[in-house]
Amino acid sequence: MAKEITPRSEDYSQWYLDIVHKARMADNSPVRGCMVIKPHGFAIWEKMRDALDAMFKETGHVNAYFPLFIPKSFLSKEAAHIEGFAKECAVVTHYRLKNDPNGGGVIVDPEAKLEEELIVRPTSETIIWNTYRDWIQSYRDLPILINQWANVVRWEMRTRPFLRTTEFLWQEGHTAHASAEEAIVETRQMLDVYAQFAEEFMAMPVIKGVKTANERFAGAVDTYCIEALMQDGKALQAGTSHFLGQNFAKAFDVMFLNKENQQEHVWATSWGASTRLVGGLIMTHSDDDGLVLPPKLAPIQVVIVPIPKPAAELTEVATKIAAELRAKGISVKIDNDEQNRPGFKFAEYEMIGVPVRLGLGARDLANNQVEVARRDTKEKANVSLDGIAEHVANLLDDMQRNLFERAKAYRDSHITPVDTWEEFENVLETKGGFVSAHWDGTSETELAIKERSKATIRCIPIDNPLEDGACILTGNPSTQRVLFARAY
């Protein structure tokens, strides 16, 4: 089974698609650019969702739900917003089908044309700010701290499972505040929540930064982001948090009476993370044998395989071990399938990324031990059955840490400072990763660099040190280095 995966060294893109399909994460669908998220992929997304949701709630947010459809006129109320989203949206124009009078099956009923077309939400700022207008009168109604878990649609030309799909699942936070300061604190807080989630749960190190004007969300004053590095040296934007200023409040006429008894436009943030994170998870840790999952996000953390096949005596001990593990909050599967041999099962569990495998044979039992195999390093060890649950719990913690450290060592060794254009191109071509370089601060230069090198400015890191230098492309003066990379 594992042999069917294309090695990363041969074709990284194909390796990624192989993992997605062989690890039963997702399937293509007959609808252009939409995927079917299969149970194993969805179980991982559920764990991510639950962890993020708990973090949102701890920081005072509540969930709500706004309509899937947005009247066309709403989208155009914020000038930058419509520029950003008009090109990629699904438009509902009719609300009924009927039998073709000419016998050609079912057709769209031309009588059932909508007066105003509806857009399938690509993001919900417009419909939400139109609603907030009714909810906000005075500073006492603020802040509003709402999140929504939803599906959104962006008509992408090139799609890849999880990383870029026409429909995707995400959460979008939309908050309303009485001051710019408070909204900025919120924007930064949620950036920190995303970074903490990425590092603690996904074991994926990220760089927190702010986007340049070119890369900003359509309608934002500032877009903050977390940027991760994939194994092939390409960057992945893993979450964004936007300070929207008063742009949407002005577009939708949302005013509040402030403490000084004056009418003022409301301040806004929005922030989102999506099923794209599942793609990032795959590309951070997995190997040529299949998926590698950090224990905190693994739907099954431990599998127990009786060797060479299920037997009453083995099942009894397996059940006892499973109970001890479950008592520690660890999820366990006992594989009592009689059809397949242990070797086949081992390959299968490696493929789907079960962190720990316990192989239990008659001889092991006689020796009061079990074979413990860890997925990340492929190491195996014989461990005494006394205190096995404790051992496995520690091992899972260790793996979670190890995966993060491994990814961080890779990432840290792939942030390369360069000072000339030649070096810049050379590093991008041969080594990849983030390139830390001076840039003259203009959009023109940024776009020229992108055109020549396919690298974009991923972010200006938070707390970036100031440092005089010369732009790698134009030689114009620069006050700080920024992080470039080719990106997903």
Add this chain to the structure above:
Amino acid sequence: MAKEITPRSEDYSQWYLDIVHKARMADNSPVRGCMVIKPHGFAIWEKMRDALDAMFKETGHVNAYFPLFIPKSFLSKEAAHIEGFAKECAVVTHYRLKNDPNGGGVIVDPEAKLEEELIVRPTSETIIWNTYRDWIQSYRDLPILINQWANVVRWEMRTRPFLRTTEFLWQEGHTAHASAEEAIVETRQMLDVYAQFAEEFMAMPVIKGVKTANERFAGAVDTYCIEALMQDGKALQAGTSHFLGQNFAKAFDVMFLNKENQQEHVWATSWGASTRLVGGLIMTHSDDDGLVLPPKLAPIQVVIVPIPKPAAELTEVATKIAAELRAKGISVKIDNDEQNRPGFKFAEYEMIGVPVRLGLGARDLANNQVEVARRDTKEKANVSLDGIAEHVANLLDDMQRNLFERAKAYRDSHITPVDTWEEFENVLETKGGFVSAHWDGTSETELAIKERSKATIRCIPIDNPLEDGACILTGNPSTQRVLFARAY
């Protein structure tokens, strides 16, 4: 605040809308027939979702996610299915907007017309069975036990928040089996899960039954349902479980190699429950002062109100009580707001349905007691602070039981057997509720009864006793009574 609610006796429909808005459950939206689910309403739905999801997983189901869009041609593959859903769907015809060259803002780009229109899913049998074709080859691939939490769209003409909206949230289970028997067992099992959820969590008694051909899901062989009774004597279908036979397998050509080595079409079920349940919850328990929630579904189960206002001494005791309650898994809010008086707060918490209110004043403290008010009966009692957590935990259990018993007593007293058309009409007009009557078993008679009385056959109860009789409308022979009612 409570005074703003229209009494049920005056106008039940308006009372319902008042509760939805004043208890901050949902708002209207600018999109026809779509609602905004507000945080309090959504928190209740989240609790319902989590409870159902756990029950689905306990019965061996896993979650997955299928595309929002369905190619138009898919819908027409199952003949009955397209008849049922063609009239009420949102159709995506284009995938891009552009600036109006005539300066009229943003228009749909006529160049971006889809070759085949996409339907926003009204339900997902077609796209899922098209996918199952790739997943199923032999009996070893069966059963498939998948559920999906999703939004769906049906272009309803008359809408009411939660009860009937153009877009709604639901779960839809779609299972595939190797035999009719196994699929029927699954269909009945999920009906039982719905009934158990409705009674144990929603405290809403339900009757399990099977639908007549007229009321069957479009494409089903048999539709099972749970039917509840609202306070105004109208019935509400609260969940359905369909045995689909081989209809969708035939429409999408899904075959498997059975144990006898023969190709056979796969057997199917589907089952769903939606945000409509929130409407049912409101109409089962609430009163003229606001929402009444069964404790198991209340986002806040206990509120502690310092009287007449927050003070250090009161806050200290409140915090201690809250900690004791939380240790028992009870959700608690301490209201330290300084703006509003206790009377205002009491009305507010009654409005949003907090089951238990603890009023804590200086004199109470001196007496080592607290005033405990229960939302269901409005009873108040002074209770010793010693063992208060235990008392409240028992009270919540008691309220959960009491709400069920109260609703069940009402429901049971509103199942009226009648034997003549005159009685039938009379009961429907004056008493309402379920009317148990003989029917000759034909669709024509059922439709004639519906036209004359606006009552439909809600279900033929499971394990209905057979009994010879004469149809109330035609006088033709009948073998059993069925349950009629006017319904939401």
